[in-house]
Amino acid sequence: MPIFLRLLSAHGSRVLSTFGLTVLGTGALTGCALGLSDPSPPVGSASVSELEKYVREAIADSDPPSISIAVSQKERTVYERAFGFADGPREVRATPHTTYRWFSVTKPFTAVAILQLAEQGAVSLSAPAATYLPYLNELYGDAAPQITIERLLSHRAGIGDIGNEIMTWVHIDGHHDQSQLLRQRLAEHVHFDASQLDQGHYSNLGYMILGAVIESVSAESYEDYITKHILTPLRMERTHFYYEETFAPGTAHAVGSHPDDFTAFMASFSLDLGVLSRGCSNRRWWFKYFSPDQTPPSGLISTSSDMLRFGQMILNRGSLDGHRILNEASIERMTEVRVPVSTSPAPPGFSFGDSWFISNDPHGRQMLLHGGQGMAFTSLLLIRPQDSLVAAIVANGTYFDGANGLNLMTLLSNMDWTRESEHH
Numbered sequence: 001m002p003i004f005l006r007l008l009s010a011h012g013s014r015v016l017s018t019f020g021l022t023v024l025g026t027g028a029l030t031g032c033a034l035g036l037s038d039p040s041p042p043v044g045s046a047s048v049s050e051l052e053k054y055v056r057e058a059i060a061d062s063d064p065p066s067i068s069i070a071v072s073q074k075e076r077t078v079y080e081r082a083f084g085f086a087d088g089p090r091e092v093r094a095t096p097h098t099t100y101r102w103f104s105v106t107k108p109f110t111a112v113a114i115l116q117l118a119e120q121g122a123v124s125l126s127a128p129a130a131t132y133l134p135y136l137n138e139l140y141g142d143a144a145p146q147i148t149i150e151r152l153l154s155h156r157a158g159i160g161d162i163g164n165e166i167m168t169w170v171h172i173d174g175h176h177d178q179s180q181l182l183r184q185r186l187a188e189h190v191h192f193d194a195s196q197l198d199q200g201h202y203s204n205l206g207y208m209i210l211g212a213v214i215e216s217v218s219a220e221s222y223e224d225y226i227t228k229h230i231l232t233p234l235r236m237e238r239t240h241f242y243y244e245e246t247f248a249p250g251t252a253h254a255v256g257s258h259p260d261d262f263t264a265f266m267a268s269f270s271l272d273l274g275v276l277s278r279g280c281s282n283r284r285w286w287f288k289y290f291s292p293d294q295t296p297p298s299g300l301i302s303t304s305s306d307m308l309r310f311g312q313m314i315l316n317r318g319s320l321d322g323h324r325i326l327n328e329a330s331i332e333r334m335t336e337v338r339v340p341v342s343t344s345p346a347p348p349g350f351s352f353g354d355s356w357f358i359s360n361d362p363h364g365r366q367m368l369l370h371g372g373q374g375m376a377f378t379s380l381l382l383i384r385p386q387d388s389l390v391a392a393i394v395a396n397g398t399y400f401d402g403a404n405g406l407n408l409m410t411l412l413s414n415m416d417w418t419r420e421s422e423h424h
Contacts, residue, residue: 038402041411048079051411058408059084062284064378064397065257066094070304071412072312074388078417080305086254086396089281099238099247100254100394102300102379103292103372105307107207108314109226110296111153111355113214115330116229118149122217125150129209132216135183136209143192149213151198152206153354154338158197161205162189167375168270169293175242176293178222179212200352202344204297211296222296233323234309239302243289253301254396256287256376263398267375287376298372304392311383311390314368335368335385345373347406361413373404380405382413389413 039057042050055067066084070077082094117123123132129152130136130144137144143158151157162185169185189205211222218225223241231239237248258264260283278286292298309320314335318326326334334354341350341357346369350357356368361384368383378400380393391412393405401407 038407041401041407045414045416046411048415051415052081052083054411055083055408058401062088062257062282062397063259064395064400065284066098066254067393067395067400067408068094068096068098068100068304069408069412070096070308070392071417072308072390073417075312075316077305077308082304086252087286088255088257088284089279089286092252094254094396095252096305097238097248097250097303098252098254099301099303100379100396101256101372101374101377102302102307102394103298103374103377104204105370105372105379105381106296106298106300108355108370108381109230109300109310110207110210110214110222111334112230112326113225114149114153114210115326115334115354117214117217119327119330123149123213125153129213132213133182133209139187139190140192143194146194146197147192147209149210150354152203152210154352155200155202155206155344156196156198156339156352157203157206158193158195158199158201159203159206159209160189160191160193160196160201161203164270165189166204166294167267170276170290170375171293172276172288172290173244175221175223176295178208178295179215181293182208182212196342198339200339200341200344202341202346204294207297208294211294214296223299230310230325233325234313234320235323236302236306236309239300239306241295241299241301242291243301251303253289254377254394256290256396258285258287258376258398259283260285292374298374304394307379307381307392307394308390311381311392314383315385315388315390335366346371367413369409371405373398373400378405380409382409384413389417 041054059067065088066086068082071079080096082096082098084094086092086094086098118125126148128145129147129149147157214225215222238251260280276288276290278288313320317328317331318324336353337351337358339352341352346357350359359367361367365384365386370381372379376398378395382391393408
């Protein structure tokens with residue numbers, strides 16, 4: 001399943017990008033046009049009431065069925081609210097404790113893990129990944145020495161990506177060994193383009209390699225390492241990789257959804273809706289709880305408030321609530337511009353840091369951004385260090401405000417939270 005960040009710059013776009021965004025399906029779906037429309041967000045600095053009116057309009061046609069938002073400024077949560085239905089057919093409303101699949105917002109966690117291991121001297125960022133995964137030498141040959149850890153972190157290793165096949169890499173139950181998965185699948189996707197070396201080309205495959213490096217060096221599974229060294233010290237108690245794990249009391253899970261549109265029809269030729277779907281209600285497909293096979297680029301499940309905690313740790317230069325998980329030098333390195341984005345699902349004007357998409361807002365303030373989108377869910381995390389702003393959005397729909405959450409995130413980032421937080 002595709003799990004790519006897709007922040008489209010064209011308002012109102014419901015067209016698939018070349019990055020293969022799709023949903024599950026099988027057989028002949030109707031592909032009916034739903035006539036959905038995206039509301040126009042308020043211009044400039046909006047009030048909380050204007051924000052909430054816009055969000056309600058965005059979910060009025062159940063696309064997405066629910067949205068959860070969390071915002072903090074200067075280490076204080078100033079807004080946290082959920083809207084709509086986590087499960088439409090069963091009329092279960094979303095709450096701030098409802099989880100969503102984050103998809104590619106997982107990548108910054110993988111980058112933090114690599115930088116932790118570098119601080120310990122267990123990984124050299126300048127070393128080839130083949131230093132830790134020797135079979136890469138055989139697969140990539142003379143190119144292997146150029147595929148370094150630091151290049152993989154910032155999507156500039158020249159290795160390409162998986163393509164649309166990734167949309168079939170999904171399962172309902174059970175865990176996958178990430179190192180074994182990489183060895184099984186990589187041989188079919190070995191590609192190296194020397195002309196793209198040190199250019200910014202977004203790669204889920206690169207983060208699969210980094211996940212296998214984490215397992216090789218730490219002697220822990222990728223999921224166990226992230227849980228022990230990032231999630232637990234940050235008290236992200238509602239964050240896991242698989243639905244069968246034990247979440248904090250009161251946690252509920254949003255059900256992923258997608259309209260019965262042309263995208264669903266096209267996906268029906270590749271994927272088994274009978275296995276992965278719960279059914280179609282009111283011309284909308286609702287899915288069973290699923291997991292991507294590959295967790296390092298895309299595996300996390302959680303709430304908007306837990307996403308906010310991770311963003312606050314980055315903002316606080318590696319620590320949160322007295323728990324330091326990364327030193328300040330590593331945070332500085334992680335958030336430095338490495339290379340302009342050449343190809344990615346992001347709109348123009350971004351550069352890559354170590355996992356982050358980096359740009360400046362119209363006022364010249366640096367923005368660190370990462371989104372995740374794929375079948376049935378959308379997520380987006382923004383960090384603006386200059387005014388200590390962190391904002392997180394999650395939704396249980398593939399499409400979102402015509403720009404995959406970017407319109408709503410722009411609205412949140414333009415608000416005067418110093419003034420508005422007194423209402424919440």
